[in-house]
Amino acid sequence: MGINVFDRIPERFFNLLAGNSNYRINADCLLEIYRIFENEISYKISRDIVRDTIASILMTYNLEQEENNDVSPNDRAGAVIRNFYEAGWLSEETDDVTYEKQVVMTEAGIALAEFLIQLSTPSKEEYSSYVFNIYNRLRNRDQWAGNPYTFALKPIYNDAKKLANSLKKLSTSIRSIIEEIVEEETLEELTNNLMSYCEGSFIKEYSRLIKEQNIHIYRPAILKELEMMRRDKDLYELIVIDCFDNEGLDDEISAEQRVIGLFEATVKFLSNDYNKILNDIQKKINIYLNLAVGRARFLLSHDDNTRGNVQQVLKLMINSLGSEDEYIYGDLYDLYTQEFIDPASLRFPGKQKIIKDATVTEVPDMTQDDINRAAAQQRKEVNNPFSKEKMKEYVLSVMGDKTEISADSFPAERKADILAIISSAAYSRQNGFDLTTNDDYIESNGFIIRNFTISKNGGKK
Secondary structure, eight states: OOOOGGGTSOTTTTGGGSTTSOHHHHHHHHHHHHHHGGGSSSSEEEHHHHHHHHHHHHHHHTOOOSSOTTOOHHHHHHHHHHHHHHHTSEEEEEOTTTOOEEEEEOHHHHHHHHHHHHHHSOOOOOHHHHHHHHHHHHHOGGGTTTOTIIIIIHHHHHHHHHHHHHHHHHHHHHHHHHHHHTTOOSHHHHHHHHHHHHTOHHHHHHHHHHTTTOHHHHHHHHHHHHHHHHHOHHHHHHHHHHHHHHHTOSSHHHHHHHHHHHHHHHHHIIIIIHHHHHHHHHHHHHHHHHHHHHHHHHHHHHHHHHHHHHHHHHHHHHHTBSSSSOBOOHHHHHTTOOOOOOGGGOOOOOOOOOOOSOOOOOOOOOOHHHHHHHHHHHHHHHTOTTOHHHHHHHHHHHHTTOSEEEGGGSOOSSHHHHHHHHHHHHTTTTTTEEEEEEEEEEEETTEEEEEEEEEETTSOO
16 A cells, blocks of 8 residues: 555644635635745745735735734734644745745645645646657657656656546536536527637647547557567666666566556557547537537527517517607507407407405606617617527528538638527528538637538428
């Protein structure tokens, strides 16, 4: 059994981040101390500088202490430093020349600060760089010929493992995006979710990994080089010896087992596991896009069912406007003229409700600003650029004389273009078109959507 992490850190190492302590203040102080070391040649600095840095943070938080209201910020900062000493985040040394007290950031404290930074602002991954590193390292044998384990096999294994971990994290992040989309209640929220996905930090890097920097381009050469390293008896023996010298193992048998394990794990990932992870990611992306289209169709259809009649009236009102100040309602009122009557239109009177007590409802007066805002909101809702009717006109205009058109034929230069493509797919069947999804994906200016074909009923499939 390996060494437990709690055997290497002080007992109170995590206490200052517990919920019953000033964990936010302690974390901010630790990160600020870590930042002031950036301009130093080592993780050692004057205690006065550290104390003043912490004091400024405490003054920002404006702490209220019931028992020690008269304690100065410097005294409180000194108490924080002592707590950090006890927790093992910091230690203290005395300068040999000036005899000044120096604060030293421990290895565990540095690791904790870097961990907190990584949690708050995760670093951006460039997935294809791992593949490049492996390929370029194997192609430059002169760089590692003397230490093939330390400078070749082990770094190659580490890069393969980092790529695997990064892609697994990507798969998890896509799952969280999928879980969010099913909770969207309005088209605006769905649009924001879609835009966040399209502008996500992983999209361009992932696209490069599966397109121009596809691993399939380099994988045959990488696997061939690894196999040559394993079959070259002299080189293989040198790898085992280098592993034994640098890993502190008991014997060469253990070193050879370590080497065999790294070879097998690297080859297994590049040959099989990589494809499985990519297929899982692609599956989740497909689910996301299908959910996005289906959710958009549901929201738009639901919106039509609940407010369709009102929208139709508002459209007639807008189309009947002569100017901002003159309303022409002739066509509007003609819709409600009753010229015919038949038995189906007769309604027998129901039971009349007897009003016993008179009630008075106060109607608030609307100011002109209220009227203008309501009118502006109505115009905005009526003139939806992605409505069913406008999407039908849009598809027909792009289709022209053809009987079908694929998604990659639509303009896709702006966010609005992407929304138009998705809305066209969502309304395709309601507008009398046939929609067929394709297996490939199209990319334009950082956007990735599944390809599909819209065709006229009776057209070529």
